[in-house]
Amino acid sequence: MTTAAAKPATMAQALQRAMRDAMAEDPTVHVMGEDVGTLGGVFRVTDGLAKEFGEDRCTDTPLAEAGILGTAVGMAMYGLRPVVEMQFDAFAYPAFEQLISHVARMRNRTRGGMPLPLTIRVPYGGGIGGVEHHSDSSEAYYMATPGLHVVTPATVEDAYGMLRAAIASDDPVVFLEPKRLYWSKAPWSPDAPTAVEPIGRAVIRRPGRSATLITYGPSVPVCMEAAEAARAEGWDLEVVDLRSLVPFDDETVCASVRRTGRAVVVHESNGFGGPGGEIAARVTERCFHHLEAPVLRVAGFDIPYPPPMLEKHHLPGVDRVLDAVARLQWEAES
Amino acid sequence: MTVQELPGDTAAYRPTPPPAWQPRTDPAPLLPDPEPYRVLGTESADAVDPELLLRLYAELVRGRRYNAQATALTKQGRLAVYPSSTGQEACEVAAAMALETRDWLFPSYRDTLAAVARGLDPVQALTLLRGDWHTGYDPHEHRIAPLCTPLATQLPHAVGLAHAARLKGDDVVALAMVGDGGTSEGDFHEALNFAAVWQAPTVFLVQNNGFAISVPLAKQTAAPSLAHKAVGYGMPGRLVDGNDAAAVHEVLTEAVERARRGGGPTLIEAVTYRMDAHTNADDATRYRGASEVETWRAHDPILLLERELTRRGLLDDEVRKAASDAAETMAARLRERMNAEPVLEPMDLFAHVYAERTGQLREQAAQLTAELDAAADAEGEAR
Ligand SMILES: Cc1ncc(C[n+]2csc(CCOP(=O)(O)OP(=O)(O)O)c2C)c(N)n1
Numbered sequence: 001m002t003t004a005a006a007k008p009a010t011m012a013q014a015l016q017r018a019m020r021d022a023m024a025e026d027p028t029v030h031v032m033g034e035d036v037g038t039l040g041g042v043f044r045v046t047d048g049l050a051k052e053f054g055e056d057r058c059t060d061t062p063l064a065e066a067g068i069l070g071t072a073v074g075m076a077m078y079g080l081r082p083v084v085e086m087q088f089d090a091f092a093y094p095a096f097e098q099l100i101s102h103v104a105r106m107r108n109r110t111r112g113g114m115p116l117p118l119t120i121r122v123p124y125g126g127g128i129g130g131v132e133h134h135s136d137s138s139e140a141y142y143m144a145t146p147g148l149h150v151v152t153p154a155t156v157e158d159a160y161g162m163l164r165a166a167i168a169s170d171d172p173v174v175f176l177e178p179k180r181l182y183w184s185k186a187p188w189s190p191d192a193p194t195a196v197e198p199i200g201r202a203v204i205r206r207p208g209r210s211a212t213l214i215t216y217g218p219s220v221p222v223c224m225e226a227a228e229a230a231r232a233e234g235w236d237l238e239v240v241d242l243r244s245l246v247p248f249d250d251e252t253v254c255a256s257v258r259r260t261g262r263a264v265v266v267h268e269s270n271g272f273g274g275p276g277g278e279i280a281a282r283v284t285e286r287c288f289h290h291l292e293a294p295v296l297r298v299a300g301f302d303i304p305y306p307p308p309m310l311e312k313h314h315l316p317g318v319d320r321v322l323d324a325v326a327r328l329q330w331e332a333e334s
Numbered sequence: 335m336t337v338q339e340l341p342g343d344t345a346a347y348r349p350t351p352p353p354a355w356q357p358r359t360d361p362a363p364l365l366p367d368p369e370p371y372r373v374l375g376t377e378s379a380d381a382v383d384p385e386l387l388l389r390l391y392a393e394l395v396r397g398r399r400y401n402a403q404a405t406a407l408t409k410q411g412r413l414a415v416y417p418s419s420t421g422q423e424a425c426e427v428a429a430a431m432a433l434e435t436r437d438w439l440f441p442s443y444r445d446t447l448a449a450v451a452r453g454l455d456p457v458q459a460l461t462l463l464r465g466d467w468h469t470g471y472d473p474h475e476h477r478i479a480p481l482c483t484p485l486a487t488q489l490p491h492a493v494g495l496a497h498a499a500r501l502k503g504d505d506v507v508a509l510a511m512v513g514d515g516g517t518s519e520g521d522f523h524e525a526l527n528f529a530a531v532w533q534a535p536t537v538f539l540v541q542n543n544g545f546a547i548s549v550p551l552a553k554q555t556a557a558p559s560l561a562h563k564a565v566g567y568g569m570p571g572r573l574v575d576g577n578d579a580a581a582v583h584e585v586l587t588e589a590v591e592r593a594r595r596g597g598g599p600t601l602i603e604a605v606t607y608r609m610d611a612h613t614n615a616d617d618a619t620r621y622r623g624a625s626e627v628e629t630w631r632a633h634d635p636i637l638l639l640e641r642e643l644t645r646r647g648l649l650d651d652e653v654r655k656a657a658s659d660a661a662e663t664m665a666a667r668l669r670e671r672m673n674a675e676p677v678l679e680p681m682d683l684f685a686h687v688y689a690e691r692t693g694q695l696r697e698q699a700a701q702l703t704a705e706l707d708a709a710a711d712a713e714g715e716a717r
Contacts, residue, residue, distance in 0.1 A: 030501075056501055061528070062524075062527050062528055062531055064523075064524040064527065064528070066490065066520060066521055066524050067490050067493075067521075067524030067525065067527065067528045069490075070487065070489070070490025070491055070493075070494065070521060070524065070525065071490045071491070071493050071494030071497060071525075071528050072494055073490070073491045073494055074490065074491035074492060074493060074494020074495035074496070074497070074498065074508070075494040075495065075497060075498040076494075077473070077479070077491065077494070077495050077498075078494075078495045078498035078499055078502070078506075079498070079502070080498045080501070082494075094520070097484065097487060097521070098487060098490070098521075101484045101487055102484075102487060102491070105468075106480075107686050107687070107688070107689075108468070108686045108687055109467075109468035109469050109480055110468075110469045110472070110473055110480060110686075111467060111469070111682070111685070111686050112685065112686040113469070113472040113473055113474060114473050114474070114480070115689060146687060147687055147688070149688070169689070170689040171688050171689050200692065200693075246692070247688075247692035247693055247694060248692075248693070248694060249693075250693055250694075251693070
């Protein structure tokens with residue numbers, strides 16, 4: 001057996017490992033946020049970092065999101081690489097002023113004189129039975145702000161590789177962590193070399209010929225399952241995991257859609273004004289003559305995130321994806 | 335039954351005393367003086383270094399002229415807007431002069447003058463207001479953060495920078511400036527709280543100029559003074575006469591040095607007055623009377639300093655002329671340079687959004703290039 005034997009590891013462990021490796025390699029990397037120190041974060045993603053690197057490098061801050069992000073801006077101005085944890089998706093909103101007015105545009109307003117290399121980790125999305133304000137999918141807000149990178153891993157390996165890339169990036173990166181995948185396991189050894197994923201590239205998780213499912217983050221496993229189930233109906237679905245919403249990998253997405261001629265965008269944030277609209281529009285603009293059917297969207301309903309006992313009706317599941325796939329037989333319908 | 339049942343004999347019940355409580359910090363030393371601290375016109379003025387008084391004077395005169403010139407430039411349409419700090423020059427100048435080269439200044443939109451007094455090129459300081467770029471200078475070169483428009487949002491940046499410098503072992507201090515209205519913003523609270531908890535070497539200077547656009551201080555806060563707010567964070571609050579350049583300089587220098595020695599942050603409220611309107615777009619007669627303005631005219635920062643210099647035999651026609659000549663030279667040069675059309679590079683739009691251009695931005699840059707080429711061709715044909 002080699003030392004790189006792959007035991008099952010969780011996404012949370014991979015993320016933690018990414019921060020630990022980054023901190024060990026680069027003394028300017030600082031982790032900060034609410035409860036990230038002694039407790040190791042409410043999801044234990046920063047577990048052990050304060051012990052290993054000291055409280056100056058993994059800091060329990062006062063309870064103030066604008067203050068956390070605002071001070072991180074100043075720290076980045078002085079040459080540090082802050083990695084900020086926002087405890088939950090909906091609790092990042094107090095920091096939006098700092099995010100939009102400063103983080104996103106500091107490089108631009110200073111003509112490149114003051115780039116901000118900082119990573120903002122946000123556990124996001126539903127499916128964990130969280131009470132109100134613990135399950136928002138806020139990616140559309142981030143996507144709508146030029147100057148930010150917006151990425152989200154869907155696998156244990158990507159969690160490591162993408163977080164390393166985010167921390168290494170000289171631009172601010174909003175790193176969305178699908179919290180319902182925190183405990184998903186995969187054979188992954190922290191000792192094995194893991195590729196650091198350049199930000200901005202989508203990947204084909206499953207090749208197929210009859211239609212493309214375009215998805216990311218928590219919806220990737222849903223689409224993989226749907227693709228398996230669709231085989232029985234004679235559909236051979238390709239699943240594209242975007243990984244990065246900004247920048248957007250038009251190339252991989254459009255190449256896939258041109259091959260299959262049909263596409264469904266799947267995400268759990270609400271559909272109206274959501275990421276799917278942008279993605280469908282891009283695909284339509286670029287692949288119109290290859291399309292056999294309109295690009296469809298499968299999204300969460302246009303409602304405030306529902307109470308946990310109802311969330312299963314809100315979150316797009318395998319059946320909803322399959323329904324959309326069935327609707328791709330456009331000629332028959334129209 | 336809503337009242338909790340008490341065990342045993344109710345009459346004999348005595349509540350257990352709560353655990354002993356101690357204030358975390360003795361508030362008394364943190365409290366500001368009841369009156370704004372003053373130097374000019376008091377006995378302590380004798381102790382002020384004449385060299386310093388003369389430097390303050392030259393800077394105040396130059397600053398006043400700068401404000402007048404920039405205001406004139408708005409009337410000529412050369413600047414979109416200019417928030418003048420006329421009347422507040424003592425705060426601006428003394429703030430800049432209290433810093434060492436290695437320190438950082440975090441100015442608000444009104445603090446152009448502090449940036450210029452710190453040595454920034456007067457034209458670069460106006461780029462934001464002229465509109466050719468948001469920040470006309472390299473912040474690292476001058477150690478001046480971009481002039482900040484959203485209120486109080488630069489305060490946490492100052493705290494983070496000061497904290498980072500201390501972590502790196504540098505004895506750098508960050509000075510953050512904000513208006514009285516800005517103290518009501520959440521970021522003001524968060525910045526002061528972080529600074530106190532981290533003991534970050536930060537100095538907060540509030541220029542209380544009486545108004546936030548049209549809203550007077552009484553509608554902004556019910557606190558005894560803005561300096562009193564410091565006590566709630568566990569840092570000292572200082573109240574100073576913002577038109578007394580010597581007093582502002584002393585209080586700021588003290589706070590900066592204390593921060594540098596590891597003594598933590600200070601909140602300073604400088605009581606001053608905005609003589610001009612909020613900006614050229616504002617009509618100040620709608621919210622304040624002429625008599626109030628006149629009262630403050632008698633307490634003008636340049637006047638106060640001139641009186642003191644005269645008393646000590648430091649001001650003669652030569653000194654006056656030297657200061658005013660330097661100011662005129664600066665103004666003439668500024669006028670001349672601001673009258674030249676700025677050279678704009680449209681492709682800069684895409685130059686500094688990300689470290690590396692995204693595919694989306696490459697496409698959009700190509701589109702703009704094509705539009706510019708077409709426009710150049712059309713112009714060529716028209717000629
Ligand atoms: C977050 C935010 N809200 C509103 C404004 C619009 N605004 C610009 S200046 C100003 C008044 C600020 O007053 P004060 O803080 O006292 O500073 P001063 O202008 O007197 O220097 C307002 C409301 C702003 N710039 N930022």
